[in-house]
Every structure is written in C-alpha cells, then in structure tokens.
Amino acid sequence: MFLETIAGLDTVSVVFLFVSLGIALGFEFVNGFHDAANAVATVIYTKSMKPNHSVILSGIFNFLGVYVGGIAVAYAIVHLLPVELLVSVNTHRGLAMIFAVLVAAIIWNLGTWYLGLPASSSHTLIGSIIGVGLANAISSGVSMAASVNWDKVSSVGLSLLISPLLGFGLAALLLVLSKKFVRGEALRSLNQAPDGDKPPPFWIRFLLIGTCTGVSFAHGSNDGQKGVGLIMLILIGIMPAAYALDYQTNEAELADVVDAAERIEKAIVDHPDLYRQAVEHGMRKIPSDPERAYPVECGVHRALESARDLQAMLADKESVAEIPTGDRWKIRTDILCLDDAISDALLLPLTSNQDESLRLWRSQLRLPTEYAPEWVLLAVALALGIGTMIGWKRIVVTIGEKIGKTRMTYAQGAAAQTTAALTIGVADILGLPVSTTHVLSSGVAGTMAVGKGGLQASTLKSIALAWVLTLPCAVILAAALFYAFTALS
Amino acid sequence: MSQEKIDAFYQWLKDHPEEMKRAKKMKVDDLISFASKHGFFFEKDEIKARQALMHMMHGT
Numbered sequence: 001m002f003l004e005t006i007a008g009l010d011t012v013s014v015v016f017l018f019v020s021l022g023i024a025l026g027f028e029f030v031n032g033f034h035d036a037a038n039a040v041a042t043v044i045y046t047k048s049m050k051p052n053h054s055v056i057l058s059g060i061f062n063f064l065g066v067y068v069g070g071i072a073v074a075y076a077i078v079h080l081l082p083v084e085l086l087v088s089v090n091t092h093r094g095l096a097m098i099f100a101v102l103v104a105a106i107i108w109n110l111g112t113w114y115l116g117l118p119a120s121s122s123h124t125l126i127g128s129i130i131g132v133g134l135a136n137a138i139s140s141g142v143s144m145a146a147s148v149n150w151d152k153v154s155s156v157g158l159s160l161l162i163s164p165l166l167g168f169g170l171a172a173l174l175l176v177l178s179k180k181f182v183r184g185e186a187l188r189s190l191n192q193a194p195d196g197d198k199p200p201p202f203w204i205r206f207l208l209i210g211t212c213t214g215v216s217f218a219h220g221s222n223d224g225q226k227g228v229g230l231i232m233l234i235l236i237g238i239m240p241a242a243y244a245l246d247y248q249t250n251e252a253e254l255a256d257v258v259d260a261a262e263r264i265e266k267a268i269v270d271h272p273d274l275y276r277q278a279v280e281h282g283m284r285k286i287p288s289d290p291e292r293a294y295p296v297e298c299g300v301h302r303a304l305e306s307a308r309d310l311q312a313m314l315a316d317k318e319s320v321a322e323i324p325t326g327d328r329w330k331i332r333t334d335i336l337c338l339d340d341a342i343s344d345a346l347l348l349p350l351t352s353n354q355d356e357s358l359r360l361w362r363s364q365l366r367l368p369t370e371y372a373p374e375w376v377l378l379a380v381a382l383a384l385g386i387g388t389m390i391g392w393k394r395i396v397v398t399i400g401e402k403i404g405k406t407r408m409t410y411a412q413g414a415a416a417q418t419t420a421a422l423t424i425g426v427a428d429i430l431g432l433p434v435s436t437t438h439v440l441s442s443g444v445a446g447t448m449a450v451g452k453g454g455l456q457a458s459t460l461k462s463i464a465l466a467w468v469l470t471l472p473c474a475v476i477l478a479a480a481l482f483y484a485f486t487a488l489s
Numbered sequence: 490m491s492q493e494k495i496d497a498f499y500q501w502l503k504d505h506p507e508e509m510k511r512a513k514k515m516k517v518d519d520l521i522s523f524a525s526k527h528g529f530f531f532e533k534d535e536i537k538a539r540q541a542l543m544h545m546m547h548g549t
Contacts, residue, residue, distance in 0.1 A: 441548030
C-alpha cells in the first residue's frame, strides 16, 4: 500500500516523505548507539560476555522489544500534541510541525552525544513537541492552555520524574534483600567485583546476561515506540488517504466504533446537565481570536455532531477499503474529537459506571486510529537494533574524570538492570515514556547508596541537566525550527 | 586483571599531569599503545568497557 500511495504523490511530497522518514529512523538509530553503552556495560565489564556477542544480543532484543512492545507509548507521544493539531497534520502547518520536532530532536541527540553531554531522548522529544505546540499557539493566537495537551504532558512529566526515583529505590531494596536472603558462598560471589580475567560463576553470568537482555528488550519497547509515534504522524500527515485509518480494521471493530458513537449520542441526550458542564469545561480551550483558530475545533461542543457523523459514515461498512477516500480523514477527525471530548468529560465528577463506560467507548473508538503497520515496526526495530550494535564501536574513550577508579559488584549490576527492565516494562504497560538512561543510572546510584559507595552526585547532575538543559533547549530549538519551516512553506 | 591495570594507568596519569594532558587528546588505539609503552597492558575492549560503565553510572 505504501508504494501504491507514493505513486499518487507529487515530487515535493515524495521528497518530504522520504526525508522525514529518514530523520525519524535516524532518531532511532542515534538513540540506539547513544544508549548501547548502557545496555551492555555490565556484561562486558564483568566479562560475562564478549563485546561482539553482547552487542549482537542487545541489538536483537532491542529489535524484538520494538516489534512486540505494543504501541501505547507511541500514541502517548502523539497525544502530547493538542487534538486540533493532530486533526490538522495534513496541512502545511502540520507538516512544518512534524519536521520541526524531528529535526530538533535529532540535532539535540546528536549534539549531546558528540559533546559527551548527559541527554535523554525522551526529554528531547517531549521538549521538541512542547516547543512546536507553544510556537504554533503564539503564531496562531491560540491560548497557551491549548498549545499542547497539558494533561498528557503532566502525566508524561510525572512518569519521567518518578521512574528514576523508583529505579533508585527498587534497586537499593533488591540489593538489601539479596544481602538478607542470599547466604554463604553465593552472597560472597554476588558481592564481588570482577577479579582477574576470569568470568563470574555460571549462575551470576546467567543472571547478568538475563538482566542485560531484559534491559535491551525494555529499551526497545519504550524508546522504539517514540520513533513509531513520529513515523505515524508523518504518514498520516503526508498520506492521509492511506494511513488516516488502519486498513486492517475488521467489520467487528468498525461496528464497535459505531456502537460507541451511538452510546455517546444517547449519553449526551440522556444527561443534558452533565453534557453542559463538559461543554463549559471544554470551551476554555477555544482560541480567543476566532479568525486565527485551528482549521478544525474539537471539544465537547461538537461531540454530538461527531457521534452522528461517525454513525452515518460507517453505516454498513465492512472494511476501511469500502470507505470513500474523502471520508477517511473526516472519520479520523471525528474519532479524535470524540476521544478529546471524552477526556474532558472524564474530568467531571462521574459515577464509577459512567467513568467505566466512557473509558470503554474511548478504547472502542481508538481501534482504527491507533495502530502501526508492520513495516513501520520493522523499520524502527531495525534502526534501533543496528544503532545499538554500532554503538559499541562508537564508544570514544575520554581519559579524565569519566574513567576514574570505580568498581561495580555483580549484585549491583544485576539489581540495577533488573530494576530498569521492570520499571520500563511497567511504563510500557501504562503507556508512559520513560528515560531508560535515567532509570538505569539511578538504579546503579541506588545500589551504590546502600553499598557504601555513597550517593552518585554525577548521576543526580545528569538527571537534573535533562530537566534544566535538554528540555528547555529542545523547546527553544523546535520552536525556532517551526517558525523557520512555516515561513518557508 | 586489566581493570586494575587501567586503574594503575589512570593513577599514573594523575601523578603525571603533562602525560594526562597528552593522553586526553589521544584516540583509543594510540592510548593503548601509549599505556603499553609505560608498562600498562590492557585491551581496547577493556578500556571501552570501563568507559561504557561510566556512561551507565553517570547517565550520559
């Protein structure tokens, strides 16, 4: 379908498409070699595995992590943008926005890697998205409250903030528990640092390789999805007829969308007071200057219209192929607007049944719009996997403070890696992006804190820098690029 | 064990600030050959493993 659709595009769009896809895959590739050291450091340092073998293993599990890790995190990233921008990504402004996010994120990631500065691709990406949202709001006269999806930004920000604390605490706890429950020779072995050229005992090797594999898989599943989200924005923006809706959506799933639309319509008609309250809450988002508003305004006030349109357009449709091309973008817009209306309504004081129903309808509605084609997963998985494998080759030794005398015991390595894999895995299930680097390094810091190594000031500094340097720099860079690209378009 | 050799080499560099300045500008291969000339023998992968560990610990 990708090739068939390209045939119908003009030359400029084809160039734009391939450049954007190249940058998005480049972002994942850079992410792979940026984070390769983290994934394989412990097993190589402890001589549990040879470097070549460990980077291949890590690359394969990064690949698998992307491929089977789901798409919840990908769409959490997408939904950082306000719904009005998401339903306008097929406009020049929308495309400038995507391009600005991509270029800002890759410039910052490459720049920090080259300069050896602490960085987090999650903070970079989220900062870039906030940057284009704010720039778009300022240039369109939209209120700051509507510049990005602040509810989503808050939850993502909270997960970025809490996950390293969780990593720190859990790794420390694991180390304490291992000291309490492991006895004798096993405990002595665990608490040793690598000694001589010999590898650790078999079971410790097994543990370290297993947890390294877990970290690689978790890295792929969380970081890979960031690229998947970006690519879906590109495809939907440039080829809306082919990618606005999932072609694989079956008859039953389309019927579920119609069912949700019917129930939403009924709920609005049956609960006029609640509907009015939700409209009042949603109205706060509407731009003050109607002439400079978004091309499409979502919100609860148009929920009834969207619900009725969806039912009409999807009536008797058995597949997406049966839906006229012109209707597909409108269906996507109606679904996203209804989804947004539900998120507004969920903020009202509802009964648990009402809350549960809204969440169910929302999941039914999202079926045709929240997806990623196999080839997208495959391309991102390959970019991240290859980036990881090449990352080891690109480690540049910098003699100085960064090579200072240090030791890590097997137990510390295993505890930090186990914690990182678990924390990131839980974040995947909750659909929350986290910084794998921060989770892992704070896990190590946690083990150092209880292992008489003291609190690692450098780790705290790195995490703090991501908030005070990476985030604002990505915001400014993306905003500047957005202005430049909109001026060019 | 090479990690101890790396520690010893690093300590020697700290004790010889001029050599430390020179070492900071070297590429990995040159650094290894420079270290070996001064009696510190370790392999490229071993010093890279140390660097990777530092990346992981420092969150870079």
